[in-house]
Amino acid sequence: MKRNPHLPLAAFICVAAVTPVLTSLFHANFFLTQLTMSAYYALAALGLCLLLGYAGQISLGQAGFFAIGAYTSAVLCRAGLDPRLAFLCAVLASALVAVLIGMPVLRLKGHYLAMATLGFGVVIEKIARGVPFLGGADGIANVPAFEIAGSLQIVGGKAHRLSNYLIAFAILSAALALMINLLSSRSGRALRSLHGSEEAASAMGVNTARSKLAAFVIAAVAAAVAGSLMTHFNGSIGPGEAATIKSIRYLSIVAVGGLSNFIGTVVVGIVLNFLSLRGVFGVYDDAVFGAILVAVMVLAPNGFRLSLPFARAKGVPS
């Protein structure tokens, strides 16, 4: 039986819309700040989900693309460029780098991409830490607000907490809808066919290298959007966001979410990042994500399927 893939999306939007009501009832509006950040992290994980779950390629450079988006926005805005233009540049820069790395590597087997993107992530972190122009270990602070329209802007601070929560979740929901629709399009079907058998897909006339590259670039763009917007929300960016462990976090989130399960990835991404930002994991913050990755691979190599009826947004029967 084919489930309507938009049903879980609708459920997600409802839950996201009800949450602020609940937080204000329980006088816990400060949760919204962490939820907003979690939503941006989840957006980066969503991009990786397309690449890992559907194109079957491991990327360990998602945090690198997040950082490219974040730093491009921060540098250009501090130089006086309009944040909207800076955002565009951030996304384009990230996409360009993804094409440059993806072209040589995606023709090869999966582990080449894993190692090449791991290397890419390390390079981005080194550059972020080592170049004085990017603020070194301190990063860049005082990034101006991103004005969307009138007083609606992406910026931190108590007065903007609710509006920013809504903006972040609106963007995340839109991205989710785009991903789900992409999967049922012609290029989405081509991408899904890669997962079954690359040889068969290729025999059916799918340009496998181009499909994989497209997924890689989309993943990079999602991370850059998340990075750029979160930088405006926080008002700053530091090299910690480019660290390898961050890329591995995205990977664990996608793995727990069910590898090829957009809704699962987004829900898990929000929950885990929220817990991490609240400091629940304490000093074991990084270890938790490593342990999660190992646990998922041991217990459920294809990822945990959330068994709630609305939580499955899989375009392909499993």
Added chain:
Amino acid sequence: MSHEILAQYLFSGLIYGSIYAVIALGFNIVYNATGIINFAQGEFVMLGGLVTHSLSAVLPLPAAILAAIAITALTGGLLEFFFIRNIGRLIKGMGGKGDVMHLTIMTIGLSILLRELALKIWGEQVKTVRFFTGTESSSLSVAGAHFSPQLLWIMGATALVFAILSAFFRFSLSGRAMRACSASRVGSRICGIRAEAMVTLSFVLSAAIGAAAGAVTAPLTQTHYAIGTALSIKGFTVAVFGGLGNSGAAVAAGFILGIIESFSIIVFPEAFKDVVSIVILLSVLLARPSGLFGSREAGRLKEA
């Protein structure tokens, strides 16, 4: 630029080159046995150095090194036994195509756990191991260029590791069984070889040689809980550079990369040393994915 300084760069290139070469050998051993890239390879080097550091406080240095190699080898074997073998069976049961992907993800998770464990045990400080002969100020000189005697230990250890491995794979029964497994898993099983045991052995071996490299180089390069990732990337670069699975070429490629990297300081700032390796990795993948020394044919067969 004086030739003394050039010689210093050359020596530093040889030190790092030998670490990369040994890590690449480790990658090759595991890759030949399983087809997986073990992302925890660099962590074995880290463990070797740090365990030696701790044990050398209570044991004489040679005993500390041997114990560190044994402990790391045991760790490698246990990780394979509990995690890789277990998950491998699960995946085989499902007939999944993405098994290499799953196992690779598994090793990524394991590498993070090893790293975090090391952080808990040894903290964030840089650790070192005392020099095997002399102190940090003692030096030998050849043609006016000075180098630490530790360099000779490193080169000697690398040569020894390579010689032992070659002999092991050529002459010993287990070594030949491992080669048979990498040629054909099914065929070797028909001949009565326990393929699972060979996979465990491949992890034990690669962990042991990684630990040896970590212990021997720690006096000069120092060691730290987080050195594993960069070492894994470079070891992999070298393994690909030499043609994945080709051990002799990996050693040559290791020294080439180490030397290129250390001479790159002349042109680029030191912070960009890693960037140089990764650019090399990407260029090799673009131009000759089968490696510099591998035949195109062989590369294609392996990766198809």
